[in-house]
Amino acid sequence: MIWAPWLAAIRTSHTLQITDHAMASGLFCVAGKNVLVTGGTRGIGYMIASTFVEHGANVLITSRDPKACEEAASSLLALRRHAPASASSPHVHHVPSNVSTREGCKALASHVRDVFSGRLDVLVNNAGTSWGEDPGYDPDSRESGRMNWGWDKVLDLNVKGLFYLTRECVPMLQRRGEVDDDASSSSSSSSHSHASDPGRIINVGSVTGLMPQDAPTHAYDVSKAAVHHLTKKLASDLAPRGITVNAIAPGYLFTRMSKGLLSTWATTTTKNDIDGSDGGGSKTGRVPIPLGRMGNGDDMGGACIYLSSRAGSWITGVILTVDGGLVGAARIPLSNL
């Protein structure tokens, strides 16, 4: 390819113009929105919460550990300096909660109501847990109480908690009644709300909900498939209330959860196999990430900003893979057939 500096210059100035225009017109603006991020104290939840704070949104984070909540909130406060100058300084709140129980979800929703005076703009259902059978497990123990405990723990948080919290938050997210002038004068006879800025629910699913991973994480993979299906079901239920419901399906990121999984289960998988940094993972025959790296905070936060801003206001029921092409750019290796 011929290197043309003038072409690069045009591209750069064009990109700047687009970015300036997008920011000025508020296409990707989330400043001033009230956002709840469950599991916002570390890992992907913290990455998402950081991005919202840096873009001027008010954020409430939660997890079970009060000290972790406090520490994460004070780190988030320090990020407020990155918020757009035009936005008023974002607020950061924290509260401990257990969103794997109905009572925990109810208590959290009541706190959200108080903190945000009854108006929530974005609910990010991120808190999740994984669990796998011990590598040296006794197959005869598969019906044991411990196994059921694993399934219960994963489904209680990843699926049931997500559903209960969503239900509690719907009254704060719904935009019924905020009907656009354009929409009210249109010929459509639909009784749906056509709010231009709907409430948003973003569920954190996983690529493992789209294709099972090579690890004994049966409950986890199933739970994420359920999250994706629930996303579509809720999108249909809640569209008439002016709420969009989408999921992001992350690929692999280094967090406490993935560290446990990768070190315990994928014992034959090296870091290079996963992120493709060995030039394609061909040495082991494992599938590398097509875009050649693990995910990061920009990837997670960027997808959530898109789905929460005006740019994403006409998107609902979508499972957005954010995975470096792991699912979308995969191909079947015919040579192995």
Ligand SMILES: NC(=O)c1ccc[n+]([C@@H]2O[C@H](COP(=O)([O-])OP(=O)(O)OC[C@H]3O[C@@H](n4cnc5c(N)ncnc54)[C@H](OP(=O)(O)O)[C@@H]3O)[C@@H](O)[C@H]2O)c1
């Ligand atoms: N890491 C990856 O590669 C990856 C890939 C795809 C999808 N995901 C998904 O991304 C989400 C976040 O994962 P992560 O990797 O960031 O995990 P993580 O580092 O283990 O963080 C999980 C967060 O959830 C909180 N949490 C756990 N149980 C909770 C409960 N019962 N109530 C309230 N909060 C609870 C944790 O805090 P406490 O322990 O203090 O409660 C923590 O803040 C999960 O849904 C996960 O399935 C992760």
